[in-house]
Amino acid sequence: MRVLRNIGLLATCRADGGQAEIHPLREAALAWEDGQIEWIGPEAQLPARYRDARSFDAAGRLVAPGLVDCHTHLAFAGWRADEFEQRIRGRSYLEIARSGGGILSTVHATRDASEEQLFERCRHFLDDILPLGVTTIECKSGYGLSREQELKLLRVYRALSEAGPARIVPTLLAAHVVPPEYRNDREGYVELVVREIIPQAAAEGLARCCDAFLEESAFTYGEAERILEAGREAGLLPKLHADQLSDGGGARLAATLRAVSADHLEHISDEGIQAIADKGVVAVSLPIATLVTNQHPLPARRLIERGVAVAVATDFNPGTAPSYHLPFALSLACSLQRMTPAEALKGATIHAARAVGLEDQVGSLEPGKVADFAVIDAPSVEQWLYHIRANACVATVIGGQVVAGELATAF
Amino acid sequence: MRVLRNIGLLATCRADGGQAEIHPLREAALAWEDGQIEWIGPEAQLPARYRDARSFDAAGRLVAPGLVDCHTHLAFAGWRADEFEQRIRGRSYLEIARSGGGILSTVHATRDASEEQLFERCRHFLDDILPLGVTTIECKSGYGLSREQELKLLRVYRALSEAGPARIVPTLLAAHVVPPEYRNDREGYVELVVREIIPQAAAEGLARCCDAFLEESAFTYGEAERILEAGREAGLLPKLHADQLSDGGGARLAATLRAVSADHLEHISDEGIQAIADKGVVAVSLPIATLVTNQHPLPARRLIERGVAVAVATDFNPGTAPSYHLPFALSLACSLQRMTPAEALKGATIHAARAVGLEDQVGSLEPGKVADFAVIDAPSVEQWLYHIRANACVATVIGGQVVAGELATAF
Numbered sequence: 001m002r003v004l005r006n007i008g009l010l011a012t013c014r015a016d017g018g019q020a021e022i023h024p025l026r027e028a029a030l031a032w033e034d035g036q037i038e039w040i041g042p043e044a045q046l047p048a049r050y051r052d053a054r055s056f057d058a059a060g061r062l063v064a065p066g067l068v069d070c071h072t073h074l075a076f077a078g079w080r081a082d083e084f085e086q087r088i089r090g091r092s093y094l095e096i097a098r099s100g101g102g103i104l105s106t107v108h109a110t111r112d113a114s115e116e117q118l119f120e121r122c123r124h125f126l127d128d129i130l131p132l133g134v135t136t137i138e139c140k141s142g143y144g145l146s147r148e149q150e151l152k153l154l155r156v157y158r159a160l161s162e163a164g165p166a167r168i169v170p171t172l173l174a175a176h177v178v179p180p181e182y183r184n185d186r187e188g189y190v191e192l193v194v195r196e197i198i199p200q201a202a203a204e205g206l207a208r209c210c211d212a213f214l215e216e217s218a219f220t221y222g223e224a225e226r227i228l229e230a231g232r233e234a235g236l237l238p239k240l241h242a243d244q245l246s247d248g249g250g251a252r253l254a255a256t257l258r259a260v261s262a263d264h265l266e267h268i269s270d271e272g273i274q275a276i277a278d279k280g281v282v283a284v285s286l287p288i289a290t291l292v293t294n295q296h297p298l299p300a301r302r303l304i305e306r307g308v309a310v311a312v313a314t315d316f317n318p319g320t321a322p323s324y325h326l327p328f329a330l331s332l333a334c335s336l337q338r339m340t341p342a343e344a345l346k347g348a349t350i351h352a353a354r355a356v357g358l359e360d361q362v363g364s365l366e367p368g369k370v371a372d373f374a375v376i377d378a379p380s381v382e383q384w385l386y387h388i389r390a391n392a393c394v395a396t397v398i399g400g401q402v403v404a405g406e407l408a409t410a411f
Numbered sequence: 412m413r414v415l416r417n418i419g420l421l422a423t424c425r426a427d428g429g430q431a432e433i434h435p436l437r438e439a440a441l442a443w444e445d446g447q448i449e450w451i452g453p454e455a456q457l458p459a460r461y462r463d464a465r466s467f468d469a470a471g472r473l474v475a476p477g478l479v480d481c482h483t484h485l486a487f488a489g490w491r492a493d494e495f496e497q498r499i500r501g502r503s504y505l506e507i508a509r510s511g512g513g514i515l516s517t518v519h520a521t522r523d524a525s526e527e528q529l530f531e532r533c534r535h536f537l538d539d540i541l542p543l544g545v546t547t548i549e550c551k552s553g554y555g556l557s558r559e560q561e562l563k564l565l566r567v568y569r570a571l572s573e574a575g576p577a578r579i580v581p582t583l584l585a586a587h588v589v590p591p592e593y594r595n596d597r598e599g600y601v602e603l604v605v606r607e608i609i610p611q612a613a614a615e616g617l618a619r620c621c622d623a624f625l626e627e628s629a630f631t632y633g634e635a636e637r638i639l640e641a642g643r644e645a646g647l648l649p650k651l652h653a654d655q656l657s658d659g660g661g662a663r664l665a666a667t668l669r670a671v672s673a674d675h676l677e678h679i680s681d682e683g684i685q686a687i688a689d690k691g692v693v694a695v696s697l698p699i700a701t702l703v704t705n706q707h708p709l710p711a712r713r714l715i716e717r718g719v720a721v722a723v724a725t726d727f728n729p730g731t732a733p734s735y736h737l738p739f740a741l742s743l744a745c746s747l748q749r750m751t752p753a754e755a756l757k758g759a760t761i762h763a764a765r766a767v768g769l770e771d772q773v774g775s776l777e778p779g780k781v782a783d784f785a786v787i788d789a790p791s792v793e794q795w796l797y798h799i800r801a802n803a804c805v806a807t808v809i810g811g812q813v814v815a816g817e818l819a820t821a822f
Contacts, residue, residue, distance in 0.1 A: 081752075081793035088749050128800060288799075291746045323799035328739075335702045338499050341492075382492035388699075388734035389539060390801040 001053035002371075002400060004030045005043055005410050008060035008379055011342075012040065013349040013364040019304045022342045022381065030063065032371035035399035040365055055410035058375055062384060064345060065365050066135025066372030066398060068352035069326050071263050071284050071313035073173075074125060074139040075118045075156045078109035080318045084292070093245065093293055093320065097217055103143070103177045106318055110143035110153070118156045125316075126166050129324050131404035133374030133393035136167040136363075138313075138356050140211055142176030145189075147197050150174045154206035165403045167372070169356045171239060172201045175212035175219050175227045190223050194230040202234035209260065209356060210236035214250045221249050228257050237357045243267045244295075255279040261311065261355035265298040266290065273299070277306040282355040285339075285347065286315035287332035293320050300337035310339070311355045312347035327392065331385045341385040371400040375407065412464035413782075413811060415441045416454055416821050419471035419790055422753075423451065424760040424775045430715045433753045433792065441474065443782035446810035451776055466821035469786055473795060475756060476776050477546025477783030477809060479763035480737050482674050482695050482724035484584075485536060485550040486529045486567045489520030491729045495703070504656065504704055504731065508628055514554070514588045517729055521554035521564070529567045536727075537577050540735050542815035544785030544804035547578040547774075549724075549767050551622055553587030556600075558608050561585045565617035576814045578783070580767045582650060583612045586623035586630050586638045601634050605641040613645035620671065620767060621647035625661045632660050639668050648768045654678045655706075666690040672722065672766035676709040677701065684710070688717040693766040696750075696758065697726035698743035704731050711748035721750070722766045723758035738803065742796045752796040782811040786818065 010028035017023065029043040031050045039047060083096050096102050110118070122139075129137065139160075141153035150172065157170040174193045182189035201207045210231025212224040218241075219227070228238040238257045242250020244264035251272025254262035262268075262276055263284035276283060283303050290297045303310050312333045315321035323329075330344040339347065353363025362372055375395040378384035384392055395405035421439035428434065440454040442461045450458060494507050507513050521529070533550075540548065550571075552564035561583065568581040585604045593600035612618045621642025623635040629652075630638070639649040648671045653661020655675035662683025665673035673679075673687055674695035687694060694714050701708045714721050723744045726732035734740075741755040750758065764774025772781055786806040789795035795803055806816035 079794060079798065081791065081797045084745070084797040085751050085793055088745055088751050090749075132801065291743075294746065294749075322797050325799055325801060328799060332702075334495070334499055335705065338501075338705075340496050340499050380492065382496055383490060386492045386495040386733050387490065388736055388739060390543065390736060 001031065001033045001050060003046070003050050003053045003055045004058050004063065004407070005055050006060055007058040007063045009062045010040065010365065011062065011064045011345060011381060012366060013065050013346055014366060015350045015359065015364065019310060019343045019346055020340060022346055030365065030373070032400045035371055037365060037367050037369050037371050039367060056407040057410035059408065061394070062376040062378050062380065064133065064374050064376060065349040065363055066374055066396065067133050067326050067348045068136040068356070068363055069134050069313050069324070070138045070261065070311050070352035070355040071286060071315050072137055072139055072324065073142060073317035074122050074137065075153050076106050076110050076143050076318055077113035077118065077121070078106060078318065079322070080105065083319060084322070087293065094217055102319060104180060107143050107145055107179065111149050115152050115156055118153070119159050122156060122160055123163070125324060126160070130166060130396050131393060132325060132327055132391055133376065133396050134326050135372040135396060135398045136169060136353070136358070138169040138171055140171045140173040142173030145174065145176065145179035147192065147200065150197050151201060151206065154201055158206060165398045165401065167362065167398065169209070169358065170207045171209040171211050172198065172207040172231065172236065173211040173213070175224065177213065177218050186223070190226060193227055198230050198234050198236070202236055207236055209239050211239040211241065213241040214248050214253065215241065215245055216248070221253055225253055225257070228259070232257070239263065243272060247272070251276050254281045260357050264289070266295045268298060273303055273306050273308065277308045282309045282311050282351055284311045284313055284355050285333060285337055286313055286321060287336050288323050288329050289315045289321040290336055291332055292322070297337045300333070300339050304343065309351040309354060310343070310347050311351040312344055313352060327385070328388065331388050334385055341381045344385060345381050371397060373397050412442065412444045412461060414457070414461050414464045414466045415469050415474065415818070416466050417471055418469040418474045420473045421451065421776065422473065422475045422756060422792060423777060424476050424757055425777060426761045426770065426775065430721060430754045430757055431751060433757055441776065441784070443811045446782055448776060448778050448780050448782050450778060467818040468821035470819065472805070473787040473789050473791065475544065475785050475787060476760040476774055477785055477807065478544050478737050478759045479547040479767070479774055480545050480724050480735070481549045481672070481722050481763035481766040482697060482726050483548055483550055483735065484553060484728035485533050485548065486564050487517050487521050487554050487729055488524035488529065488532070489517060489729065490733070491516065494730060495733070498704065505628055513730060515591060518554050518556055518590065522560050526563050526567055529564070530570050533567060533571055534574070536735060537571070541577060541807050542804060543736060543738055543802055544787065544807050545737050546783040546807060546809045547580060547769070549580040549582055551582045551584040553584030556585065556587065556590035558603065558611065561608050562612060562617065565612055569617060576809045576812065578773065578809065580620070580769065581618045582620040582622050583609065583618040583642065583647065584622040584624070586635065588624065588629050597634070601637060604638055609641050609645050609647070613647055618647055620650050622650040622652065624652040625659050625664065626652065626656055627659070632664055636664055636668070639670070643668070650674065654683060658683070662687050665692045671768050675700070677706045679709060684714055684717050684719065688719045693720045693722050693762055695722045695724055695766050696744060696748055697724055697732060698747050699734050699740050700726045700732040701747055702743055703733070708748045711744070711750050715754065720762040720765060721754070721758050722762040723755055724763060738796070739799065742799050745796055752792045755796060756792050782808060784808050786816070
């Protein structure tokens with residue numbers, strides 16, 4: 001039994017009540033055992049059975065659920081800082097992709113890297129990520145684009161998951177882009193994904209979700225539909241990169257498939273908004289990509305007004321979103337997407353958990369959920385996300401264990 | 412005698428050659444004595460007299476001049492996270508100011524704080540700032556708005572300067588906004604600034620620069636001109652908050668006064684650009700304020716094309732730019748202002764030094780300058796500013812002394 005006392009503000013982030021409702025408790029305490037939350041409430045009401053439990057002191061700080069980064073491309077080799085400069089000088093994402101840069105340059109580098117090399121690189125990233133208060137990270141494949149190479153990436157994620165302590169949610173994104181060797185045989189690649197890659201990934205338990213990139217430069221509506229339906233038949237939750245560079249009907253497809261999430265959505269139509277609102281699809285906003293690619297942001301206010309749950313994630317990848325700093329993405333969501341700090345926090349907790357189908361286990365601080373939380377050196381969510389600092393998180397806890405920073409013992 | 416060896420890339424940031432030219436050296440070394448740089452060059456050419464000097468190992472990393480944050484409002488009390496949320500919900504800066512929020516709410520809180528309280532708060536901020544690689548910080552008064560209160564703020568900066576190790580550049584900004592007690596006597600306040608505050612600040616050696624806020628909600632062209640001329644007569648370098656919310660002819664005034672800098676410039680006109688280009692006034696861009704206030708950015712590309720030296724600073728203040736993370740501001744300058752990483756770095760080094768009139772002492776790595784530098788965990792400037800991390804700086808050195816992080820000893 002463990003108790004965290006003297007919590008100035010506990011943002012429980014329960015699902016009910018809409019995007020802005022984080023269900024805060026003041027002068028609170030949080031008790032857990034065996035990695036699971038047993039009790040939360042005002043410290044004055046802490047039940048007698050916890051009075052002698054080992055106690056930690058939050059020193060009046062903010063405590064939030066461990067953050068969930070529900071959209072990353074964590075395993076890749078190389079970087080693309082050169083393209084960052086090219087985009088500043090005015091070249092578009094599609095121009096860069098057409099000239100052999102973009103995703104394909106990362107595919108070449110990633111194929112050349114061994115599973116061990118990629119594992120070490122991801123471990124290094126996670127060493128930077130966990131201290132930010134992030135505890136669950138969705139990780140997509142998609143830089144392999146062959147059976148062997150896509151499974152290699154998913155095995156990196158399995159190894160990371162087994163090594164702990166981060167909670168890794170693996171997603172198969174074989175449908176990231178058509179690989180060069182299938183340039184003149186798109187149908188052949190879709191067949192490979194549907195008949196070989198998806199079944200094997202599912203059979204080996206290597207993926208939880210199946211994703212596809214529906215875009216002019218990637219896969220058509222029909223191809224994405226076929227792939228995600230095959231994924232669903234194999235037991236993988238559908239997700240979709242949708243309406244990023246143009247309105248390709250992605251939101252409608254996500255709604256039709258009852259996907260757990262539709263991601264990007266910078267160009268979502270009004271019909272698309274209504275479709276995902278009707279079907280309860282989470283809209284995953286990716287404000288770092290918006291900033292870096294100089295796009296207009298997704299219409300967060302219209303989505304929220306129609307009752308869509310909006311998540312916020314980093315989209316960490318070497319091209320369009322070269323940062324895994326999720327609190328920084330939340331601050332950007334406030335300024336670029338006009339989300340309030342509370343709305344942004346809900347977007348990186350319970351709504352992000354829904355976007356990976358784990359809302360029963362993570363994403364909020366409630367009895368029965370895992371004891372994943374972050375202690376933040378700020379008196380409020382507003383102060384945290386407004387006063388952008390290198391890192392305001394002073395302790396990250398996963399399954400009841402401190403995995404970064406430290407918790408002071410209470411006397 | 413000290414030597415830093417094994418520098419993968421040394422960005423000297425000498426003034427000549429334009430905004431994009433950082434004069435890089437590869438496989439370099441840097442030698443200093445008594446806080447002053449003696450030699451820089453390729454390590455293979457290190458003179459014999461340094462062969463036995465105490466040596467440190469940069470481990471192949473990037474070394475940049477200590478960053479210069481040439482525009483901050485460091486000393487204030489309170490915060491304004493509530494206004495951040497109001498702006499997200501659509502209230503404008505001017506609406507918030509007219510309803511008693513904005514600068515005046517910080518003025519009330521700051522007047523109530525003691526010199527010691529403000530000193531401790533600033534020290535706490537500096538503890539966060541120096542590890543980012545920032546070594547020189549311009550600090551404005553402007554939340555006092557009376558003789559006694561403005562001098563109190565400048566004395567806080569003098570105490571910080573004496574306490575070290577940060578290099579503090581104090582700027583008198585008595586003309587930040589007309590204080591409430593002079594609401595019906597603007598002329599009386601301008602008289603107070605010109606006849607009492609400026610002369611006393613100058614006589615006591617409390618300020619290096621004199622600044623004014625030329626804007627509809629603050630001071631007129633004529634008032635700002637009178638104040639900055641009085642400052643110059645007292646030996647203070649003129650600076651100007653210009654053309655932030657509208658084109659008020661601020662750039663033209665800065666040129667007429669031969670100010671060291673014109674700051675903000677989101678609404679600068681073509682004539683304004685030509686005026687500051689002709690007179691060599693540095694344009695200080697403040698991309699965090701651009702992001703937070705949802706303004707369009709200053710036209711960095713047009714400024715650079717006309718030969719204006721563009722600096723990048725944080726504008727750290729509790730209202731419109733609540734972050735002192737200068738590397739983050741540089742990354743924003745790349746994405747929002749379309750400056751390349753090298754251009755942004757020059758903007759926070761030698762151009763920023765020019766914006767406070769200290770280009771002979773700081774802002775570049777050259778023999779004769781102070782040994783202020785940052786060791787960055789990145790192989791290039793592009794990689795540093797593209798891959799946004801909590802903090803990529805591993806050691807900050809001021810006057811040859813490590814003040815944050817650590818330098819490994821070379822064997």
